[in-house]
Amino acid sequence: MDFLPINIDDMKKRGWNQCDFIFVTGDAYVDHSSFGAAILSRLLERYGYKVGIIAQPDWKNIESFKVLGEPRLGFLVNSGNIDSMVNHYTTFRKKRNTDAYSPGGKPNLRPDRAVTVYSNKIREAYKHIPIIIGGIEASLRRLNHYDYWSDSIKRSVLLDSGADILVYGMGEKSLIQIAEALDSGIPAGEITFINGTVYKTKDRERPFEPLFLPTFDEVSSSKEKYAESFKIQYENTDAISGKTLVEQYGTVYVVQNPPMETLTMDELDDVYDLEYMMDCHPSYKKDGGIPALKEIKFSITSVRGCFGGCNFCALNFHQGRIVQARSHDSILKEVETMKNDKEFKGYIHDVGGPTANFRIKACKKQEKFGACKDRECMTPVKCKNLQVDHSDYVNLLRKIRKVEGIKKVFVRSGIRYDYAIYDNSDEFMDELCKYHVSGQLRTAPEHVSDSVLKLMGKPSISTYNKFVKKFNDTSKKINKEQYIVPYFISSHPGSTLKDAIELAEYIRDMGHIPEQVQDFYPTPGTMSTCMYYTGINPLTKEKVHVPKDKEERRMQRALLQYNKKENYDIVLKALMKENRYDLIGYGPKALIKPRKN
Incomplete structure (x- = not known):
């Protein structure tokens, strides 16, 4: 096992003449399961595709996008684990001095609006190669959106980037389906049938049973129309109940297919059981490594999704409200791998996710009908159907504590205190206070x-x-x-x-x-x-x-x-x-x- 190729010499060592996909990312190359580029590239590798990595290319130099040559099937582009604008600017729009996702924390190694800039540069270098964009930056800009930094309404990033397909949400299933479609010879412009994706068309009749949003001209000129459009988008983020959404830009229609179905426990286990190096690329060691990795290297992601309903959080639009949990066996396997790292001292910094103490779906109804469109699970009051049960999480933490060599297991990713209070059992609170607080x-x-x-x-x-x-x-x-x-x-x-x-x-x-x-x-x-x-x-x-x-x-x-x-x-x-x-x-x-x- 080794890092994926970052230059021609790496490709030659593997006996490759050409990559199938090249992943361009705004982060430094960290081959760890907490980094989206690593997950997706390793998943493609599992399916037999040859994937190369171009991390933090010099966006002012077109040659930076040619270091691996032209891929056979396409370029994949994201801004990294964090939105490039949030990465660069404070809430008062002042430039930040560091970047935790860059070597040694060095700033300015990615451009503002990285997805758009990278995609345009790739299109300049390779006129006809398919470009697929995704990640947090693209996902949250898939349709019209308010841009705080310019104080304006912006178009779908699919249009500004010139990309062919936008993958929103976590992306594993959607990307594999896109890869298989491209590999079978289907042109990128004809891949309009995959859930969890956004495409553009001039054919108003192409989308199947769509909901038409207010047009871009309408949302740009009316705040009431913008709020109306947002409400429709907000109500269609669930894989079971979500509809196809269409937004008109003059003669072009941007079409958001319904969300991709969530991963099952077995599928989520597969994602985290892939062979990651669990480290940053050796080329960064001379700079002191990647600060963000130090924060999460000995933490474990146990769940995705959140039914907490915080309105200032983008999880509804990106991971969704349906909780997806990894199995205990998968997590314990990761603990054993972690123990083999020479830097590991016996302390697991976190076992959690968006909300650490959510390990089950909010209610039984979600399994059949998805998340409710007209109500939240926990606010303004607790839904009568909410399942409050910490037993699985408590048992998981107990198993990790018993692993030989583990000195302490912390819970730091945040817990929902209201969910903890609603539990009729004191078991979780007792064990949290006794074992998992630093x-x-x-x-x-x-x-x-x-x-x-x-x-x-x-x-x-x-x-x-x-x-x-x-x-x-x-x-x-x-x-x-x-x-x-x-x-x-x-x-x-x-x-x-x-x-x-x-x-x-x-x-x-x-x-x-x-x-x-x-x-x-x-x-x-x-x-x-x-x-x-x-x-x-x-x-x-x-x-x-x-x-x-x-x-x-x-x-x-x-x-x-x-x-x-x-x-x-x-x-x-x-x-x-x-x-x-x-x-x-x-x-x-x-x-x-x-x-x-």
Whole structure:
């Protein structure tokens, strides 16, 4: 077993004259099951295809896209594990200084809007070769979308990139079907029949039983039409109930086929049982490796999908709401492989996924009918059909703990505290506190205002407070000094300055100030971003306050860290604006002290 070819010499060592597919990615080449490019390239290899990797090519030099020659079947393109714009810019549109997915954390090794730039460069180098785009950047831009960085509505990335096919979602089944179609001689322009893909056509009659979205001209000129289009897209993200969606761009129609069916447990096991090197390419060692790998190298993905329903999260559009779990045997096999790594010290950093403590489908009905279009599983209140059961996850963690050589197994990918509270058994909480917390447990209440939490798709703060009490009581019972570290989001749609002050008071009463604060980041594919752009809740059509003013956003952020010296002036201004002079003083309830003069 070895890394896949990255140059002609590597191809010659394998006896290859030509690759079948060449994968162009915005990340450094990391052959690990947490990296999409590695999963898809190894899966293609399993099916007998020859795959080469061009990682972080110089997009200003066309020769960088020719280092492996012309592939027999096509180019595969993604931006990497993270959206290139999120990778490059903060919520205040300031350029970031590092890139965790590049050698040594070096920035600027991928372009803005990498999928589009790479695809256009490939088309310049090879006029007629099929180009298939996918990954998080393409998936969330598959149809019209609001682009925060240019503050505009953009077309489907399929059009701007000039690609032939867009694969959305996780992509394994769709990509294998595309590969087989290309290999059988079907032209890329005729591959219009695969679920989980988007294609373009001038034939309005080509899609089968479609739902027509508002046209691109309509969504570009009307926020109401944009919200209407988003609602239809949002309601058609499930593989069982989702319909074919069509969006018109002048004489061209962009067609989104229904989502691909989710992987079965056996299929998901196969994906993670592929022969990965579980490391970055040796060429990066001189630069100190890839920082992102260090974070996940000794973590285990146990599930995909999430029925949590957070509106600021793009999982609905990318992984979907149906939970898919790996088998215990597959995970234990990965643990044994992990133990053979010379850097492994006996500590597994995480066993989880989008939500660590979801290991089963939300309800029995999902197996036949898919996720509900008109309701969420957990918000604003728990659905009566929700299955709450941690027993499988608890048993999995117990098995991993018993493996010889394993010193500690942490749970760090985040748990749904409301799901934990709904469990009638204390078994999960007891074992979580006893075995799987490294002194601090990170949780995400996000806010405290009920009106804001409702728009976020999060439970009320009273539910979170119940979880905190239970965690503290359990930790005390087992004589462990452990703490909860909460995450909060400032300036989410619906959050007023009054709401931000309410959150600041909650933080004051917690007794410690959060070290990190997350400003709301409007990224494609989320309901919160739709609310940010339109000022409308797309599900109810109600108006929503959106803190877009730069000063108001600064105020809301500063209030979450009101004790910082550099935040004093902006916090004072915010409190005065809301006539909250009661919070300026020397008493225990004050946020800041008055000026000395």
